[in-house]
Amino acid sequence: MGPTETINKPDLPASTGTAHRLELAARCEALRGELARIVPAGAQLVWEVGCGHGHFLTAYAAAHPGELCVGVDQELDRIRRAVRKQERARLPNLHFVRAEARLFFEALPADATLAAIFVLFPDPWPKRRHHKHRLLQEIFLGDVAGRAGPGTPLYFRTDHAEYFSAVEAMLRTHADWRLVPGEPWPFERETVFQQRAAGHFSLVARRR
Numbered sequence: 001m002g003p004t005e006t007i008n009k010p011d012l013p014a015s016t017g018t019a020h021r022l023e024l025a026a027r028c029e030a031l032r033g034e035l036a037r038i039v040p041a042g043a044q045l046v047w048e049v050g051c052g053h054g055h056f057l058t059a060y061a062a063a064h065p066g067e068l069c070v071g072v073d074q075e076l077d078r079i080r081r082a083v084r085k086q087e088r089a090r091l092p093n094l095h096f097v098r099a100e101a102r103l104f105f106e107a108l109p110a111d112a113t114l115a116a117i118f119v120l121f122p123d124p125w126p127k128r129r130h131h132k133h134r135l136l137q138e139i140f141l142g143d144v145a146g147r148a149g150p151g152t153p154l155y156f157r158t159d160h161a162e163y164f165s166a167v168e169a170m171l172r173t174h175a176d177w178r179l180v181p182g183e184p185w186p187f188e189r190e191t192v193f194q195q196r197a198a199g200h201f202s203l204v205a206r207r208r
């Protein structure tokens with residue numbers, strides 16, 4: 001199944017009017033249909049948010065054939081490349097879905113839960129006035145925790161020192177997550193952004 005190209009457009013319009021709400025509802029419905037086909041009842045997912053070209057999750061899924069892996073990115077060309085990798089590798093446990101992360105979450109079947117979450121080199125939005133666009137925020141982490149069982153790991157990696165410190169501080173006091181200093185990174189495969197970076201910082205947190 002290829003990525004949804006027409007209805008599930010990634011960029012959420014700024015408007016908050018009725019047309020905007022109807023469009024969001026239509027996208028969510030389309031995504032719900034797509035996810036119902038790939039996520040069986042009661043499934044546990046390894047979820048990569050902002051998977052880009054899919055290098056990491058394709059390698060991870062190949063090494064973990066018993067785990068259902070779903071990568072999400074809002075950019076169509078990136079998801080297309082990721083889907084091609086999945087097809088070449090013929091991995092039935094791997095899916096790439098074009099979606100905005102929060103919308104994906106809303107459309108996920110109610111009984112699906114998260115076995116692990118990977119957030120690798122998310123856009124850092126370095127200017128302070130743009131921090132509100134960052135993916136990893138207090139509320140988003142709370143929403144993700146709602147689908148994660150006790151002990152579910154969250155893996156975060158970035159080359160942006162300030163974003164790393166901000167997320168680390170957020171997790172240190174978060175009601176739903178606890179940092180696990182020193183916990184080893186579970187699987188290595190360089191992503192596109194990791195290849196370009198001079199270095200990186202990694203952390204592991206677990207659902208309380």
Ligand SMILES: C[S@@+](CC[C@H](N)C(=O)[O-])C[C@H]1O[C@@H](n2cnc3c(N)ncnc32)[C@H](O)[C@@H]1O
Nearest residue numbers: 050052073074075100101120121123191192193
């Ligand atoms: C800096 S790139 C990193 C891609 C990949 N993880 C890597 O390390 O090469 C960030 C990715 O996150 C995606 N992204 C950003 N915000 C997103 C959102 N809210 N929902 C889904 N994808 C998002 C972007 O389209 C982009 O592909």
